[in-house]
Every structure is written in C-alpha cells, then in structure tokens.
Amino acid sequence: MSDLLWVAEVQFAAAHIRRRVLAHTLAHDGGYMSQACSAADLLATLYLQILRLPPVELPILPQPFAGVPGPRNRAYRSGAYFNGTPGPQHDRFFLSPAHYALVVYATLVECGRMDPAGLEQFNLDGSSVEMIGAEHSPGMEVMAGSLGQGLSQAAGVAMARRRRGEPGRVVVMLSDGEFQIGQTWEALQAMAFHRLDNMLLYVDCNGQQCDGKIETVMAIEPLRARVASFGCRLAEVDAHDPVALASPAQWAPDGRPLVVLANSDPCRGLEPLRANTPKLHYLRLQSDVERARYRAALEHMQRCEVP
Amino acid sequence: MDLCSKVHARNLVRWAADKPRVLVLSADLTSSCEADAFRDAYPDRFVSLGIAEQNMVSFAAGLAREGFVPLVHTFAVFICRRAYDQVAMSVAYANAPVKLFGFLPGITTPGGASHQAIDDVALMRQLPNMTVLEPGDATELESVLDVMAAVPGPVYVRMLRGEVPRLFAPDQPMRLDQPRVLAEGDDITVFSTGICTEEAQKAVAFLQSRAIGVTHLHVSTLKPCNHPSLRAALECPRLGSLCIENHLRTGGLGTVLAELSADLGIGKPLLRLGLNDTFAHGASRGYLMREHGLDAAAVVRAAESLVGRNLGVAAGEIGTARTVSLHSAARVEAL
Numbered sequence: 156m157s158d159l160l161w162v163a164e165v166q167f168a169a170a171h172i173r174r175r176v177l178a179h180t181l182a183h184d185g186g187y188m189s190q191a192c193s194a195a196d197l198l199a200t201l202y203l204q205i206l207r208l209p210p211v212e213l214p215i216l217p218q219p220f221a222g223v224p225g226p227r228n229r230a231y232r233s234g235a236y237f238n239g240t241p242g243p244q245h246d247r248f249f250l251s252p253a254h255y256a257l258v259v260y261a262t263l264v265e266c267g268r269m270d271p272a273g274l275e276q277f278n279l280d281g282s283s284v285e286m287i288g289a290e291h292s293p294g295m296e297v298m299a300g301s302l303g304q305g306l307s308q309a310a311g312v313a314m315a316r317r318r319r320g321e322p323g324r325v326v327v328m329l330s331d332g333e334f335q336i337g338q339t340w341e342a343l344q345a346m347a348f349h350r351l352d353n354m355l356l357y358v359d360c361n362g363q364q365c366d367g368k369i370e371t372v373m374a375i376e377p378l379r380a381r382v383a384s385f386g387c388r389l390a391e392v393d394a395h396d397p398v399a400l401a402s403p404a405q406w407a408p409d410g411r412p413l414v415v416l417a418n419s420d421p422c423r424g425l426e427p428l429r430a431n432t433p434k435l436h437y438l439r440l441q442s443d444v445e446r447a448r449y450r451a452a453l454e455h456m457q458r459c460e461v462p
Numbered sequence: 463m464d465l466c467s468k469v470h471a472r473n474l475v476r477w478a479a480d481k482p483r484v485l486v487l488s489a490d491l492t493s494s495c496e497a498d499a500f501r502d503a504y505p506d507r508f509v510s511l512g513i514a515e516q517n518m519v520s521f522a523a524g525l526a527r528e529g530f531v532p533l534v535h536t537f538a539v540f541i542c543r544r545a546y547d548q549v550a551m552s553v554a555y556a557n558a559p560v561k562l563f564g565f566l567p568g569i570t571t572p573g574g575a576s577h578q579a580i581d582d583v584a585l586m587r588q589l590p591n592m593t594v595l596e597p598g599d600a601t602e603l604e605s606v607l608d609v610m611a612a613v614p615g616p617v618y619v620r621m622l623r624g625e626v627p628r629l630f631a632p633d634q635p636m637r638l639d640q641p642r643v644l645a646e647g648d649d650i651t652v653f654s655t656g657i658c659t660e661e662a663q664k665a666v667a668f669l670q671s672r673a674i675g676v677t678h679l680h681v682s683t684l685k686p687c688n689h690p691s692l693r694a695a696l697e698c699p700r701l702g703s704l705c706i707e708n709h710l711r712t713g714g715l716g717t718v719l720a721e722l723s724a725d726l727g728i729g730k731p732l733l734r735l736g737l738n739d740t741f742a743h744g745a746s747r748g749y750l751m752r753e754h755g756l757d758a759a760a761v762v763r764a765a766e767s768l769v770g771r772n773l774g775v776a777a778g779e780i781g782t783a784r785t786v787s788l789h790s791a792a793r794v795e796a797l
Contacts, residue, residue: 225557226591297523297556298555307552308520308523308524311523315529338516338517341514342517345511345521348512
C-alpha cells in the first residue's frame with residue numbers, strides 16, 4: 156500500500172515535470188523538451204524516493220546570480236542549497252549532463268524545493284537559473300557543462316566521504332551520450348579500482364544526442380557489457396517504472412560502484428515530439444502549425460491532470 | 463655552489479607528516495615526480511589514478527571541495543595540455559584548493575617536445591583564480607609547499623626534480639609575490655625565473671666585471687606578480703631591462719613584465735629571452751639552453767645590445783650551462 160502511495164506521487168510529479176517543461180518550451184518557442192520526456196520519471200523517483208536528502212523548510216526562490224567563485228566573492232554559494240544542508244548520513248546528488256537543467260528545475264518545483272516562480276527566471280539575464288546548469292544554478296553543486304567532468308568530480312567527493320566514514324551516498328545522473336567521452340571511462344575505471352561502492356549512477360539511456368540518434372553518431376553498444384567489464388555492478392531498468400528505478404538503490408553495497416541503465420523513450424508522454432525524430436536534443440518551435448500542435452498537447456496534459 | 467638531489471621527494475615526506483588532509487594523486491609517474499617516498503611513507507594518503515589525467519584533475523577537485531588537500535603530481539604537459547578543460551572548469555572556476563605540481567618545465571627534459579612544457583605558464587596564468595609558482599633552487603623547492611598551502615585557492619607549481627642547485631640560503635625561504643633582489647645597479651635590470659636564474663647569475667657576475675651596473679631580480683611567483691620592487695626594477699635602469707625564462711617568449715615572465723610596464727606607462731626597452739615561437743626537441747639541457755638562448759651567454763648578448771657595445775667575452779669566461787649526467791643517481795626518469 157505504501158508502495159502504491161509513493162509511486163502515485165512520483166507519477167504525478169513526473170507528469171507535472173513534463174507539463175511544466177512543455178509550457179516553458181511553448182512560452183519561449185524552444186527548450187530541452189526531450190530530456191523532460193525521457194528523464195521526468197527518473198528525476199522524480201530520485202528526488203521523491205531514492206535520494207536521502209535533508210528537507211528544505213519552504214520552497215526556495217533562487218537567489219540572483221551572485222558572481223563567479225573566487226577569493227573576493229564572499230557571497231558565493233553553489234546551487235546545492237536546494238538539496239538542503241547535508242549531514243554525513245545524507246546523499247549528495249550530482250547532475251552530469253548540465254543540459255538537463257530545466258528538467259531538474261521543474262523537478263525541484265514538483266518536490267517542493269523550489270518556488271514555482273523560480274522557473275520563470277530560467278535563462279533571464281542576471282538569474283542563477285541558467286539554461287545549461289552552472290554550479291550556482293538550483294540543485295547543482297559542480298560545473299558539469301563540459302560533459303564528462305561531473306562524474307570524476309563526484310568520484311572525488313565519494314572518496315572524500317568514504318575517507319571520513321560517512322554513510323551517505325553520492326548519486327550521479329548521467330546521459331548515455333556521455334559514454335562516448337574518454338573521461339567517463341577514466342572515471343569508471345578509477346571508481347572501480349578504488350572500490351567506491353558509495354556511488355550510485357543513473358543513466359538516462361534515451362539513445363539521443365545533439366546530432367541525432369546515438370547509433371548514427373558514434374555507437375556505444377553494448378553499453379551494459381562495456382560498463383560491467385570496467386568493474387561496475389549493473390542494473391538495467393525501464394526508465395518510466397518508478398518501482399524498477401528505485402529497486403537497485405536498495406541493494407547492499409558489494410564493493411563495486413552501481414550503474415543503473417534506465418532505458419527511456421525520448422518522446423514519452425508527448426506524441427507530437429516523435430515528428431522531430433531523430434533531432435530531439437533541443438526543440439525549437441518554428442511554425443504556427445507546430446505551436447498549435449504542442450499547445451493542444453499541453454491542454455490535453457492539463458485536462459488529464461489528477462486534481 | 464651546492465647541488466642537492468631529490469629535494470622534493472624528501473621534503474614532501476617531512477612536510478606532510480603532520481598534515482593528515484594532504485593527499486598525493488599520481489598518474490603513473492610517481493617516482494618520476496619524486497612522490498615515491500611519500501607513497502611509501504603514507505600509503506593510505508597516496509591515490510593512484512593511472513594514466514588518466516583528465517579524471518585525476520576533476521577527481522582532485524571533488525576531494526578538495528570536501529576539505530582534503532590534493533597534491534596532483536604529473537608532468538606539466540599533461541596538466542596543462544591534456545587536462546586543460548578540467549583544470550579550467552573543475553578546478554579554477556570553482557576556486558578549489560587543488561595543488562597542481564607540473565614537472566619537466568621547458569627544456570629540462572631530453573624527452574622531446576611531447577614532454578617539454580614550454581607553454582604551461584602562459585596557459586595557467588590565463589586562468590582566473592589560479593596562482594602560478596616557479597621555484598628556482600633547492601631552498602625554494604623546500605619552501606614552496608608552505609607558500610602553496612597558504613593560498614586558499616588552486617595553485618600551479620612548475621616543479622624541478624633530480625639535481626637542483628642551492629642558490630639561496632636555507633633560512634631565506636620563498637615568499638608569495640616577493641621577488642629576490644640578487645644584485646643592484648643602475649644600468650640595466652635582469653629578471654629571471656626558474657632554472658634560468660643560475661645562468662643569469664653567471665652573466666651578472668660577468669657584466670659587473672665589465673663595470674656595468676646590474677639589478678638582478680629572481681621572480682618565483684608568476685601570478686600574482688605585482689610587487690612594488692618589480693616596478694622600480696623596470697623603471698630605474700638607465701638602459702632598460704632583459705628577462706630570461708625557460709618558456710616561450712610569449713605568455714610567461716616576459717609577458718607579465720611587459721604588461722606591467724604597459725599598465726604603469728614605463729616606456730623602456732624590455733628584451734625577452736625564451737623559446738622563440740618554436741617547439742624544442744629531445745636533447746640535453748645544456749645543449750637546448752645554448753640552442754635556444756636560455757643560458758648565461760644569451761643574457762650577456764642581450765645586455766650587449768642594451769649597452770650598445772661589444773663587451774669582449776673571452777672564451778670560457780662566462781661558463782656554459784650545467785649538464786646533468788643522463789644516468790646520475792639523482793635522475794629519476796626511466797629512459
């Protein structure tokens with residue numbers, strides 16, 4: 156019964172994440188829409204079920220951009236304040252593909268960590284709610300926009316936490332396109348060698364990247380066998396099934412970093428998007444016909460909303 | 463002059479003894495970077511990361527964010543060229559207190575262009591938040607760890623290994639942005655850094671023997687580089703200044719001084735000696751210093767052009783650059 160409750164909560168949040176990102180995309184004639192379709196369930200499951208994060212008192216309104224880090228910037232802080240103030244027992248979350256930022260922001264709204272007005276600051280001059288998540292953007296803790304660097308940084312944090320004997324985990328969300336990057340494999344190799352089993356990786360396997368379908372740009376398969384051969388523990392799940400997503404996070408650590416390959420549909424919940432296949436990385440609305448089609452989809456989502 | 467051997471290897475063990483948060487990260491060049499003694503003394507604080515510098519640099523940033531002090535050891539070319547994006551985004555942007563030790567600066571290795579960091583100062587000083595240090599002797603190698611540790615942000619140290627001369631008294635440690643005044647005179651100023659200071663000293667002694675007044679500054683902090691003595695040394699000489707460094711003529715100490723001169727409106731000649739828009743090649747250090755004009759003779763030639771006359775250098779009068787035997791016990795590189 157309690158299972159059913161959290162699953163319903165995740166599904167509700169995921170539907171709202173897609174709706175928020177679609178509304179945003181319509182309002183701005185463009186957005187990272189496909190990432191919401193593929194990863195809404197994953198991010199909702201992470202934030203509502205998997206991650207052990209300290210609560211925030213009230214939904215937070217993002218602070219304006221407060222300058223880059225440096226010796227003279229005393230006011231600086233990373234965007235991790237949306238994840239609460241972590242103690243040793245808490246998990247830490249790192250988003251590797253910073254291009255998913257809009258989806259994370261929508262997730263923060265849906266799980267009560269960000270004021271919905273924060274989403275209106277997206278990509279505005281002087282705002283910290285940047286288009287490609289920076290370290291100071293809501294929910295972010297490191298610079299990961301140059302893909303491949305987030306995982307290595309998270310691994311350094313995981314080693315530090317293990318040295319301090321902290322029970323909390325380091326949870327990283329990645330995208331499958333990042334498995335074309337040498338540094339990703341360097342990081343996996345180091346995580347396995349140093350037995351960082353306090354690391355939990357969720358990969359949004361949507362088969363998509365900027366140029367189109369991954370298999371036409373640079374093949375990464377067999378991903379499961381490749382990752383396993385690097386000494387990682389593997390799980391492969393349906394990225395739209397909250398129970399399946401949450402299950403591997405319960406496994407007792409066995410010395411290996413755990414990699415969950417979450418197979419996703421890059422158009423999940425938004426049928427008109429399929430017309431753009433294979434170019435799904437960024438949706439740019441170019442005609443009134445197209446806008447009308449997506450507006451109808453948004454209205455449909457709003458009608459179907461659970462009250 | 464004393465020659466000291468494996469100064470960093472010994473000093474690192476001593477220095478880190480009471481600093482449990484200090485970790486050494488290595489990418490398969492542990493003895494080549496004189497970190498082997500640390501590894502053997504504190505195996506629990508030694509983190510081996512294999513030939514994978516991009517991961518090592520970002521990994522170090524993660525450790526530094528959590529309060530550890532990661533000392534990244536590898537060759538300078540691999541920090542500055544292979545992992546530049548990681549140094550910029552994971553380390554420098556975050557102002558993370560990662561300490562990067564780049565070995566084999568300039569032509570100090572016979573390993574050839576792939577191993578010779580001729581552009582590292584230019585690359586590192588461009589990065590916001592980065593501090594850049596270049597020790598020039600054994601005393602500075604012994605004190606650079608304290609200088610580095612006192613900087614709250616990221617630091618790049620251009621490191622020396624193997625046999626290193628002791629030019630400065632052990633009780634006069636290196637200090638941040640504090641050039642050393644090694645000679646004072648009114649005609650010209652000689653600026654030098656790193657291994658070129660030893661050469662510059664020979665040249666200065668010769669110039670003094672020809673009654674030329676020389677001010678000689680050894681600069682071991684390349685960023686920040688704002689000490690008032692630099693201004694005076696650029697402004698005061700009657701004939702102008704020259705600068706010598708084991709680096710490209712562009713982007714290093716010469717450029718730092720040229721920028722300072724421009725900012726301060728000092729309109730005096732500044733001759734910049736260094737690798738002149740060229741890569742080097744695999745050969746001995748003495749040979750390469752002669753070939754690229756990084757030795758005492760080159761300093762004298764530049765001084766001659768500042769004073770406007772031939773100073774009549776007799777054969778053997780200013781000495782040639784010291785060569786380190788390829789198989790001396792102090793050498794650490796497997797060739």
